[in-house]
Amino acid sequence: MYVAGIDIGSIYSKAIILKDNQVVGSLVKRTGGEIKVASQKLIEEVLMPLGLQAADLRAAVATGYGRISVPFAQKQVTEISCFGRGIGHLFPYVRTVIDIGGQDSKGIKIDDQGSVDDFVMNDKCAAGTGRFLEVMANALEVKLEDMGLLALLSNSPEEIGITCTVFAESQVISLVAKGRPKVDIIAGIHQAIAERIVSMVKMIRIEERIAITGGGAKNIGLVRELEKKLGSKVIVPEEPQLIGAYGAALFAQDLARNE
Amino acid sequence: MAIEQLLARFNAAVAEPYAEAKKRKEQGQKVIGWLPTDVPEELIHAAGAFPVGVLGTNEHIYLADAHLQTWACSLMRGCLEQGLNGNLDFLDGIIIPHTCDTTRMLVGIWRHALSTPYIDNYLMPRQIDRPSARTYLKGELARLKDNLEKCTGKVITNEALKDSINVFNANRTVLRRLYEYHSTNTAVISSRMLYTVIKAAMFMDKAEHTTLVEELLKELANISTSNDKRVRLAISGGVWEPPEILDMIEELGAVVVADDLLTGARYMGPDVIADGDPLDALAVRQLNRIPFGGFDSTTRERRGFLVETAQNAGVQGMVFLHLKFCEPENYDYNDMREAMNKAGIPNIRLETEYANTSLGQARTRLQAFIEMMGGSK
Structure with missing residues (x-):
């Protein structure tokens, strides 16, 4: 069947x-x-x-x-x-799923059957989503799949305000114009996205353990930054997307x- | 009249909210508009004028942007828009209540940008259980009464006011009966239709509206109730806008059976007990209304009220339907959510705007919420 x-x-x-x-x-x-x-x-x-x-x-x-x-x-x-069910099936001990998709990010609380207890989702705004990373990769002329690794190379990330994808893009462009190292800008972008996602997911009171799914989970820089902000090691499934x-x-x- | 014909009357009133008011104006009656929420329509009615609600617009808003920041709520921006685009030129007066920072500033903008002959701001007490609240509100109502008398040229006698109070009480009574009917017979008329009937009362002649609702109730009494398996929901917030949100709830397998909306339950109860001084009675009604984010009570907190309302209506979940940028709701939300969680009532917050065409994300959230409660289409 x-x-x-x-x-x-x-x-x-x-x-x-x-x-x-x-x-x-x-x-x-x-x-x-x-x-x-x-x-x-x-x-x-x-x-x-x-x-x-x-x-x-x-x-x-x-x-x-x-x-x-x-x-x-x-x-x-x-x-x-579906994300709750999928993760619940693979990792029954996971209680919080953070999904970072192309258009939206979500926090999902699940029980041991993968049934949803509560959830939160970003509003109509690309900041904190895969789309934001894509826009920034374009602005920096870096391949999207390289962004995460490059972020790990920085020792002094730039501060990026992330109220809005459009504003952040012009901020990134002006940092490039000032000659700031790309890796620091990229690291700053990842920090900003992680902050945005964590503050949203905290609205549902995060419980361990935490799994990250969606295309964003394939970005190692973002996963590391999320772990730092969450104060917890996260589970990334083999095929998060x-x-x-x-x-x-x-x-x-x-x-x-x-x- | 058949049910369909009756419902068509209410739908028509909401589709053309100023049709009746304009007709009255042509017949020589004064017309006074009011903005949400809580303006005592009885006073307008007792002055021989026609009260009409001004409740925003789902048309494109752009003229208002010159006066009011785009991060003010779309309800107030939409009210101003209608003033600026000439849709409210027929009004002899407008009463804007002070319920939040935006409504407070809107009165000044209205005076500055528009030439409505009579413009008033109605200042209700915010701490409604303070000892001074009732006396203060009585004074404020007396001031409003004086101004309405000047605007209409007609003295509001105690007798006339008591008569008007009776007309409005009768309307509230039939609306409450319809609301109760819908709560147990959810499959007969849709949630959107129920709320359309309530909203129509804000634009129609009250006595006529009452008669139509009575007729509707008579027709509905003959309909036996079917067993509705859909998820029962309550809504908390300001307005059910855009209206498609109510259709969406039903499409996704749920039904609305309780609320605290300004264009819902808050418009109905309680009655004015008018055996003594009618102004005092109006003040008491105002202070006894169901809780709302713009006012504060230490003895009757909104969160407790909402939990009770949800439990009494036997709902499986609560939808906080908030207008984007509504500060009173934003501030209240955390307390209300915690109270819901503590009471074990699943809840979700949706932020919507008037004239908002993109409801795709709201659909996903609502659908997931309904799935969470074991319901689905």
Whole structure:
């Protein structure tokens, strides 16, 4: 019995295929313009090596901001519940999930079943999200995937105010113009993002242990900075970007079993 | 009238909030506008004028930006916008209550930027259980009465005021009955419809509104209640804006059965007990209204009231629906959230704005919240 979890994020779309509890396929792809088309391509591509088609799936659950535009999904579940479920399944001792996505960041409190007890999410603002890092990487002409490592090289991070992505970008550009070392600016950016995320997540009273998910968890500089601000070592799953899709796939499995 | 026809009347009143007021104006009646919240409409009514609520706009706001910072709440910016774009030119007067810093400053801006013939600011006591509150408020109501008499050219007799109080009490009574009906028969009319009926009272002739709600109640009495499995929610905050938020709650598998909104439960109760001095009775009603972020009471705290309201209505969760930049709500929120958590009532805060077209994130939060309580579509 095959089931799928599809997570359509603002920047990346993710898919997980489960066969009897085991992950047999996964894929991460840029979302692009038309979500309906993107989700079709995503499922075709992830199923191709398995010799399957969407019609062969017993169930599919969609999550992420594009969840309402996935034609082959029987159910939509929010990314908040999916991240909780995915982490709860993999790490039952985790009580707080911090998800750093492309468009928003979230703090999610879960119980040992991965059920959500409480959550908090950033408002309509890119500061403290993956998008912010992307904008800054562009402004500094550095590859996004190099940002985290570069941040670790700094000994005296710059102070970056992070009230707003647009203001922060012009601040970064003026620091570059002043000839400040890029690594210090990058380290400052990571500090600012971590501050923003931690102050938001504190609204739900953080309990250990803490897991970090989403594309932002792949940034080692950000993870280290978050650990410093949280005063706690965090758990980063092997594929942090795929946790939402994994949780969705677990919900799809429930759906298939209850049929 | 059939239920659909009755509901269409309320919908029409909310869609065209100034239609009745303009008709009255054409017929030679004075029209006095009021801003939220708590302006004693009975005084306007007793002076023979037509009271009409001015409750912001979901149209684009830009003229107000020249006078009021964009980080003031969109409710007050929207009220000012309507003054500036000429939509309120028909008013003979406007009463702006002082409920927060923005409303306090708005009166001055209104005087400076607009030429409404009569502009007044209504100053209610903020510490409502201080010994001086009742006496002070009576004096303030007497001042308002004098000014309304000057504006309308009509003396407000005790008798006329008592009659007006009865008209408004009758309206509150039918609204409360409808509210109670909806709380147990949630599947018959939608949450948005219930709140539309309440809001319509702010724009329509009160006696006519009362008659229509009575008719509606008669029709509804014949409808047997179905078993509604949706998640029961309470809402706390200022206004149910943008209105789509209520549709969204229902689409996502929940229903609103309790609130403390200015355009909801706060508009209804309690009645004015008008056997003695009617001004004193109006003052007492004001001091006994359900708690609101703009006022403070040590004996009847808002957080305790909210927990009680949520428990009495048997809700599974509380949505704090706050207007962005609403300071009274921002300051109250922490205490209220803690009280909810302590009482074991799941809660979520959503910040919305008038004229806000992007509700995608609010949808995700609401859906996750409803999923958290075991409900889903």
